Amino acid sequence: MASGETRRTGRRPGSSGTREAIAAAAREQFATVGFDRATIRSIALRAGVDPALVMHFYGNKRQLFVSVLDLPVNLGRQLPAVLEGDRASVGARLADFVAGVLGDPATVERVEAMVRAAASEPRAAEVLRELITTHMMTPIAENLDMDDAALRANLVGSTVAGMVMARRIIGVEPLASLETEDLAAVLAPVLQHYLVGPLVGPLVEK
């Protein structure tokens, strides 16, 4: 929607419900057929609305994709609170947070949709890289206050992506069926290591 547009009637009744129905349909389509094959038409059909309404709310497919991928933005906002505090338990706090995200069906479905879209379509990967870098990597790196903070943030992201691949996309057992609290327990020492441990080799100057 152009910001300069003059609107007499304000938000129509039910428009936020429609908007969310379109977003849900878009997430489902991006997850199942990928960014490239999902179309405004297929998303509109699934949401039960006219394609013109999808364009009205979201402009085009790329903007729709960024919009429904508000997940990195939303999760990124929560990271500072997770990371601040006692360094000795920061890995456990982040592990609880990550396992909570991966263990919540609605949220992990959206994470999975992002991963599938990125794997199937370079343009989707590019959009996701920008969002993740800005809203997740940067907050982690800034909160770490360490020389190699950017690499540490990458390693945390790599761990999360690996869990999505192993649990949701390839589906290897017993990891795929691990309960949230067990997953958090397994992740805690590794995330602690990546966040504040000595990353061995020439990368760490300590």
Added chain:
Amino acid sequence: MASGETRRTGRRPGSSGTREAIAAAAREQFATVGFDRATIRSIALRAGVDPALVMHFYGNKRQLFVSVLDLPVNLGRQLPAVLEGDRASVGARLADFVAGVLGDPATVERVEAMVRAAASEPRAAEVLRELITTHMMTPIAENLDMDDAALRANLVGSTVAGMVMARRIIGVEPLASLETEDLAAVLAPVLQHYLVGPLVGPLVEK
């Protein structure tokens, strides 16, 4: 090719070169457009051969996919030698092996193709899960000789998949550009932990 087939002429001259050209074209197609959208026709076109020749060598698309995914089989064969020996340095040996695979352009391109295919197509993910479980997870689990060996093998696989996602598919820096030996150094303590360390929480009975 049916094993009972009677052949008078034996292998035709050049057939192994043609076979490899088809396999290379198939890998490229599975990597760029995914398992679902790759066709026998598009693969034949890219290899410069008749589609009938692709069918002759490989039967159908699924068999072609399994065939070009000989990577898990080949890498799996090397795992016992990597894992046997001193437990104190097993993580470092596996890290060298994994970083070597991820750092070799030709090999990592094939790993990436597998991940992209799995993410874009459930049937490809199913084939890959079978291959990985049989040829990589099981050798790791058997060589570990620990109660939770299957989970440990999953965690190693998750780490590798996460690296492919972060370095090749999403492409986050500085991790994506990390040199092979630096990657091995970063991976070593984590793989050591996953292979023989105490996996904290209720999963480990020690």
